[in-house]
Amino acid sequence: MIIAIPVEDNEVEICPSFGRTPLFYFYDTETKTGEFVENEAMNAPGGAGIKAAQTVIDAKAEVVLVPRCGENAAKVLEAAGVKLYESVGLSIEDNIQAFLEQKLNIVTDIHPGFHGANRGK
Amino acid sequence: MKIAVLSGKGGTGKTLVSVNLASVAGNAVYYDCDVEEPNGHLFFKPEAVTEEIITVTTPEVNAELCDGCRKCSDFCKFNAIASIQDKAVVFPDVCHPCGGCMLVCPNKAITETQRPIGKIMRGVSGDVTITSGMLNMGEESGVPIIRAMLQDMKANPNDMTLIDCPPGSACVVMESIIDADYCVLVAEPTVFGVHNLAMVHELVQIFNKPYGVVLNKCFEGENPAEAYCLEHQVPVLGRIPFDQELGHLNSNSEIVSRVSSKYKTLFEDVLKQVKEAVSQCQ
Numbered sequence: 001m002i003i004a005i006p007v008e009d010n011e012v013e014i015c016p017s018f019g020r021t022p023l024f025y026f027y028d029t030e031t032k033t034g035e036f037v038e039n040e041a042m043n044a045p046g047g048a049g050i051k052a053a054q055t056v057i058d059a060k061a062e063v064v065l066v067p068r069c070g071e072n073a074a075k076v077l078e079a080a081g082v083k084l085y086e087s088v089g090l091s092i093e094d095n096i097q098a099f100l101e102q103k104l105n106i107v108t109d110i111h112p113g114f115h116g117a118n119r120g121k
Numbered sequence: 122m123k124i125a126v127l128s129g130k131g132g133t134g135k136t137l138v139s140v141n142l143a144s145v146a147g148n149a150v151y152y153d154c155d156v157e158e159p160n161g162h163l164f165f166k167p168e169a170v171t172e173e174i175i176t177v178t179t180p181e182v183n184a185e186l187c188d189g190c191r192k193c194s195d196f197c198k199f200n201a202i203a204s205i206q207d208k209a210v211v212f213p214d215v216c217h218p219c220g221g222c223m224l225v226c227p228n229k230a231i232t233e234t235q236r237p238i239g240k241i242m243r244g245v246s247g248d249v250t251i252t253s254g255m256l257n258m259g260e261e262s263g264v265p266i267i268r269a270m271l272q273d274m275k276a277n278p279n280d281m282t283l284i285d286c287p288p289g290s291a292c293v294v295m296e297s298i299i300d301a302d303y304c305v306l307v308a309e310p311t312v313f314g315v316h317n318l319a320m321v322h323e324l325v326q327i328f329n330k331p332y333g334v335v336l337n338k339c340f341e342g343e344n345p346a347e348a349y350c351l352e353h354q355v356p357v358l359g360r361i362p363f364d365q366e367l368g369h370l371n372s373n374s375e376i377v378s379r380v381s382s383k384y385k386t387l388f389e390d391v392l393k394q395v396k397e398a399v400s401q402c403q
Contacts, residue, residue, distance in 0.1 A: 047200025047215040054194070054203050072212055079205045 003027045003099065004061035004082075005092055006052075011036055013090040018069050019048035019113075026059050027096055049073030049113060057082060065095050065104065070113035122399055123274065125301035127286040127294055127325075129317020131158070134307045134337035134361065137371060139285040140164045141378040141388040142305070142395075148248050149281040152270055154297040156239060156254035156263035161285050163374045167244025167251040175254075175266045176235035178218040182209045186230035193222035193231060214261050239266045243273075263287065267296045274300065290324040298325070302399050304332040305358065305391070308346035315345045322355065331402050333358040335391060356398075359391040 005014055006021030015021035020042050027034035037059070041051035049069075053076035056064060064077060065087045077084060084107035087095045098104050126139035136153075140161050143151040153161040180193075180202075189207030194200075201216040202209050209222075213236060223231045239256040252273060254266040274282055286297040298304055304325045308318040318334070325332040333356040336346055340363040350357050361367070367384065370377045377384040 041200065044200055045198075047197075047212065050203050050212055050215065051200040057205065072215065075212070076203045076205060076210070079210065 001029045001063065002059060002061040003029065003063045003065060003096060004056045004059060005065045005087070005095065006039070007036065007092060012092065014065070014067065014087050014092060014095065016067050018064075018066050018073050019044075019050075019052045021052065024052075024055060024059070025092055026061060029100070047072070050076055053077050053080075053082075063099065065099055066107065068109055068111060069107055071110050072113060074107075074110045122303070122396065123282040123284065123301045124303050124305060124395055125284040125286055125298040125330075126305045126307060127290075127298065127321050128288060128307040129290060129320040130314075131288040133288070133309050133314065133317070134335070135288070136161050136164070136285055137337070137361070137377075138305060138307050138335050138388075138391075139283045140376055141384065142392050143249050143281075143283040144247075144376050145378050145385060145388045145392055146281045146283070149283060150250045150252065150274070150277070151283045151285065152274065153251070153253040153285045154263075154267045154270065154293070155285055155287045156256040156266045156293070157287060159253045159255055159285075162242065162244070162251055162253050164376050165244075165246035165249060165251045166374075167242075167246045170242050170244035173241045173243075173269075174237050175239050175241060175269050176237050177265050178220070178233045179213045179216060179236040180211050180218070180220075180222050180231045181234045182211060183230045183232070184208050186228045188228055188230075190227065192225045192227065196221050196225045214259070239263070241266065241270055263293050264296050267293060271296070271300065290320045294321075294324065295328070298328060298330065301330060302402070303395050304328075304330045305395065306332055306334045306355075307337050308334050308349075309338055310336065310340070310344040310346050312345050315349045318346055318349060322353065331398050332356075333394065333398065335359050335361065337361045338363045356394075358394050359387055361387065 005025045006018050007023045007025045008015045009022045023036045041048040049072045053073040057080040064084050085104040086107045126135045128135050143149040153159040187209050191204045194202040194204050201212045238260045242253045244251050254270050256263040287293045306321050339360045378388045
């Protein structure tokens with residue numbers, strides 16, 4: 001199974017934004033290896049959550065560990081059968097471990113997104 | 122003559138100023154372009170109201186014809202199409218209906234449908250014609266509604282027209298002032314108000330519109346908005362006091378210039394200055 005996590009540039013901490021995270025970390029639970037992939041949606045003018053979710057489903061991830069998620073991204077992920085679990089703290093390793101030990105909860109807080117949040121209003 | 126009333130933020134007094142200018146002008150047309158929260162009609166209480174539904178074009182995917190080639194989602198610069206389990210899925214709220222996905226689809230799996238995003242209401246109050254746009258909740262952009270409203274304005278270029286703009290200085294505001302002969306900027310006497318005034322001041326300069334400021338909520342003592350006007354040589358058209366009587370009338374949805382001679386005179390004076398400024402420009 002492949003687990004996807006939005007990760008900051010430092011390749012250490014989980015990024016609070018799913019759509020505009022600089023990197024995704026894809027961890028394969030079978031081979032116990034992972035890789036960092038750039039998030040092309042990071043600087044998208046709009047629809048970043050949709051595009052980032054596309055990257056995640058194209059990588060065949062079945063699980064995403066995130067602190068929160070916007071509704072458009074969640075729609076794409078859910079339609080593709082990807083499960084969202086709520087990360088705890090910032091450590092990638094700790095969260096993978098916690099997920100494998102079934103200690104993480106399903107994400108219930110799907111927010112309406114930050115579209116147009118900086119439009120001068 | 123077309124007068125746009127704008128401000129950098131909501132709650133500054135755009136509707137107060139535009140409703141009253143339309144009222145004192147007589148034989149005027151009032152457009153409420155603040156389509157996310159139109160409230161001019163609360164004051165005018167228009168009669169004989171008709172409604173027109175405004176739609177935008179939205180792509181629709183025929184899943185049977187879609188083979189998941191991704192040409193549409195690769196093309197879409199707005200990321201409004203995802204490819205899920207080899208089928209294109211459209212996200213209408215992110216779509217800027219450009220029609221590109223239809224053009225690039227090799228299987229003709231995408232067609233256009235019309236999706237309602239809001240409505241325009243037209244009515245009459247005394248000698249003022251009221252046109253209000255209303256955007257449905259959750260919709261991304263009111264621009265198509267404002268465009269449709271302003272078609273009315275283009276069809277009647279000689280009307281005395283007041284345009285009540287949305288707050289801020291974004292696309293919807295630009296769309297609202299594009300044909301205006303004059304811009305009235307409404308400002309609050311706070312440092313925060315000055316920041317917002319500076320935003321719309323910059324905007325009207327970019328659009329090369331003649332403009333002046335109405336200072337709202339004025340009380341004794343320092344007025345940072347007035348200081349800004351002095352410093353930047355912005356003409357001040359009038360000062361509306363921070364007045365309990367005004368607040369009371371306004372909160373009871375009265376048009377103050379219709380019930381108070383003091384305010385009738387104040388708005389008549391603002392209108393006179395605007396008319397003079399416009400005639401000097403022509």
